Amino acid sequence: MAKTNRYLPILIILLLGLGLRLININQSFWLDEASQANLSSLPLHQIWYGRGGDFHPPLFYFLVHTWLIFGRSEIWLRTLPLTFGIANIFIIYLLARDLFPQMESKIRYLSALLLAISPFHIYYSQELRMYSLLCLLGTMSMYFFFRRRYLLLSVFNTLLLYTHYSAIFLIATQLIYVVMYSRKELKSFTFSFLLSAFSYLPWLPQFYRQLNSGLNIDTYLPGWRQVLSISPLKAFPVIVFKLVAGRISFISRIVYGIYIVFVFTVTFLALVISPRPKRQLVIWVFFPVILLLLTSLALPQNQPFRVIYVLPGFILLFARACIRYPKLIVTLVCYIFIVGDIAYFTRPRLQRENWRDASAFLSRQQTAVVVKFSDRFAPLAWYAPDLPVVGPVSTFPAAYQPVFEKLGPALATSTRVYLLQYLTDLTDPHREVDRVIENLGFSQTKIHDFSGVGFIYEYSRQ
Missing domain, CATH: 3.40.50 (Rossmann fold)
Known part of the structure; x- marks a missing residue:
């Protein structure tokens, strides 16, 4: 009975996360989701060799290909990313438990709860794209990185690389952290990295093919770079705002501006008052974003969802701040998340193309x-x-x-x-x-x- 009661809070949080992610899950596929479904319908060898105009590794396409055997409805196909999203809530619970054992047990439940109600995470848990999987694998990668389980780290970093090219920014961040703060682990980490790199060799020819296509995008589709990317001056604040507040906007630019200032104030406050040590979380959150922005000068790839794996790092920082000032930070962060959720659930213009x-x-x-x-x-x-x-x-x-x-x-x-x-x-x-x-x-x-x-x-x- 005591064991059941111990797991009851996380079960309730998982059910809450599931319930929120089922709202409006029957939306129409938009352009990218339909492209995902069409390409995933191809034979397996074409998914591997025949997507030269696409710019993604094949893992999620293989998974959707398998999912398509059992149905083609929007609801069914979206249960795949939804499953990854729910699993991510449980993994951040485990990560918070192991990363901060000296803190109260409340941090693990707070972390899971905040991810469960995160508007950005809810949105991509409902999207037939690889971003929910990217976030889950990124969280698991950091989980095994912090636990120094390098063989498992190699496995999940390999899966990350086969899910999205932006995974390299998270792996590079891990290397930076080892060099800066844990050099005695450099040999083990290097071995783990080499295992992942060796496992990636079969995909390299297709990667170079897709890379050349991406670099030449302005030649055959002028203006598409602006669609795929954000202005370098705006990119960093936009990424932080969207990750925290979700895909929200207001028709009134004045109201929108005030809300942006409010979100940044709360985020900055949480970063400042989050108890030490927190450098591993700060590096996890900000270094991949910086690497993404530098890369986007050559490749138009700096949209927030490409670094969705830093969102759990934000969540952990918020949860730690909540432990220190529970009434203030819990109220402010939950307000931001709930506003983002309500806006997404109730406003068609914030939902997917019909x-x-x-x-x-x-x-x-x-x-x-x-x-x-x-x-x-x-x-x-x-x-x-x-x-x-x-x-x-x-x-x-x-x-x-x-x-x-x-x-x-x-x-x-x-x-x-x-x-x-x-x-x-x-x-x-x-x-x-x-x-x-x-x-x-x-x-x-x-x-x-x-x-x-x-x-x-x-x-x-x-």
Whole structure:
């Protein structure tokens, strides 16, 4: 009975985390999730060799490929990242217990509770992408790093490297920590690192192929760097804010600005008053972010979710501060997290693109659909594979003559056409596709709007 009572708090926290992550889990797949589902549907050898335009290692694709055997619904497929998210709550509980044995047992429950209600973690526990797995593996890697279990560290660092390329920043941070504070462990850590590096050798040819594609992205898709990346001057504060407050924004820029200042004040306060020693957490939280920002000068890869594995470090810092000033810090941190959760759960504009309804609407029309890209977008391929889609933009930005040469024959017998404005500012900033359609004798009759997908223009002609 006593043993059952001892585990009851963490069981309640895990159930709370599960309940929060089930809210709105049936959202439509957005662009990246649909691309993930489509690519994961490929045969295993194509997942390994045939994703030259993609920039991710294969592990999560293999896992989704297996998951697809048992179902294709949004809810089912998202149970995979959801499972990783729930497991992460339990792992941070273990990490807090082992990392701070001299502190009250409350820190392990506080750490688990804060991760359970973290809006950023909830969001990515619901997303069919590798970021929930990245966070879990990163937490487990740090768990075995701090426990000096170097063989297991090698295993999880290898899994990290096969999950996302940003894993190298966490591994480099571990090396920096060993060199700075634990040099007697350098030999053991080096052996662990070499094991991971050796295990990664089979993937290196594909990595170089994907890397070349990423470095040349401005050549074939000008402007995409700005979509994938944040301005270097804004990147650090944006990463910290999003990790703590979630994917939240306010329509009023004044209110948003005040809230940003509030979040940074609470974060700074927690960092300052968190009891010593805390250097291992500070290094865990900030060094990967710094390495990411330096790398992003060459590769556009500095979005917050790429270093989601530092979030548990933030959580542990907050939990330690809560132990020192429980009423103040618990109230402030929980307020930030709950505001982020409520905003995400209740505001459609903070949720995912509604491609499911847009695809269903277009399928009912039984007529041509034009997208401002070279081919159908991934969500259309997932939700409406038989939809007649024309992608006339073969080079970016769109040029009138090539668009005309492709659209003219494609729409020769059509009296009605639907044009998606999705990615217009990137692929067709001068509205050349719109101009071609109008010059082919079509007139705009209606505008349809789907959350996140944007406007769909309906054209007709006699």
